[in-house]
Amino acid sequence: MRTLAIGDIHGCNTALELLLGEVRPEPSDRMVFLGDYVDRGPGTRQVIDRLLAQSRQNECAFIRGNHETMMLDSRVDPNCCESWMNACGGAATLRSYGVAPDSDWVRGIPAAHWNFLEGTIPYLETATNIFVHGGLDPQLDMAEQPDELLQWETFFTMRPHKSGKRVICGHTAQSSASVKDLGFAACIDTGPAYGGWLTCLDVTAGKYWQANELGDVRTGQL
Numbered sequence: 696m697r698t699l700a701i702g703d704i705h706g707c708n709t710a711l712e713l714l715l716g717e718v719r720p721e722p723s724d725r726m727v728f729l730g731d732y733v734d735r736g737p738g739t740r741q742v743i744d745r746l747l748a749q750s751r752q753n754e755c756a757f758i759r760g761n762h763e764t765m766m767l768d769s770r771v772d773p774n775c776c777e778s779w780m781n782a783c784g785g786a787a788t789l790r791s792y793g794v795a796p797d798s799d800w801v802r803g804i805p806a807a808h809w810n811f812l813e814g815t816i817p818y819l820e821t822a823t824n825i826f827v828h829g830g831l832d833p834q835l836d837m838a839e840q841p842d843e844l845l846q847w848e849t850f851f852t853m854r855p856h857k858s859g860k861r862v863i864c865g866h867t868a869q870s871s872a873s874v875k876d877l878g879f880a881a882c883i884d885t886g887p888a889y890g891g892w893l894t895c896l897d898v899t900a901g902k903y904w905q906a907n908e909l910g911d912v913r914t915g916q917l
Contacts, residue, residue: 696723700826701895702865703729703760705888706736706787711745713906717914718895726753727819729865730760730828730846733812734784735888736908740791743808759815760828760866761846767812770801784888817845824898825856829866833857855879863898874903876917 699718704711720726732746733739749755765783769776779785780796789796794803819826820837830848831840833856850867856879865884869875872891875882885905887893892905892913901917 696725697721697900698725698727698821698824698898699895700727700729700863700883700898702883702885702893703731703868703887704736704742704893705731705734705762705784706739706742706791707887707893707908708736708738708741708745709908709910710887710893710906711742713910713912714893714895714904715745715749717904717906717912720749720753722752724753725756727756727826727863728758729826729863729883730758730815731762731865731884732757732760733766733788734762734779735787736784737787738791739788740808743811747807747811756819756826757811757815758819758826758828759812759817759846763812763815764842764846817842820860823860825858825860825862827862827864829864831856831862850875850880850882853877853880853882861898863896872905874915874917881917 732742765779769779789800792804794800818837827845829846830844830853832844833854856862862880864882867882868884868886868889872885883894883896885892885894892907894903894905896903904914906912
């Protein structure tokens, strides 16, 4: 059984489909998606459909990213909605659903997709690893971590967690489009929505696969 972590997708469904085709998850594999499924890229609707389908084939953990929080909050907070649509890629998300920003866009998104977003989790802790979207306080137990840190903290502040477990995260897009490995932590956000790559990491073996929106694939080893 492999534990496969996948970084920020950001609506890049072409890259996601290519990546899964290269990784070829087996039914026994556990898959951990690190959040930011929505926004920026052109295919948010297709991405969520694909993730829902994948959850019927594998044990999947879907961690909540800051972009999922913004999308959920935008249903009831006009200020958040304006920022989400105009500055954070929300307009691209609505286009993928074929709904206009000035329409009743909440009703234009399938209930199954809202259920998916609402069902995302703050983090996943295993015997050897901690999976988060953004970052954490290295001195706090995971149950005590503020959501703001889990979703918004950058990799630049990452320090070893007191548990000694390795942290696997996304959120901080690596300008090199390469996995950033510090030993005690690894960031696998390699910026598919910015012309970079979508990354899947086998957290035990250290092998990773990458795909981009142009149809390219490559592999590497930590």
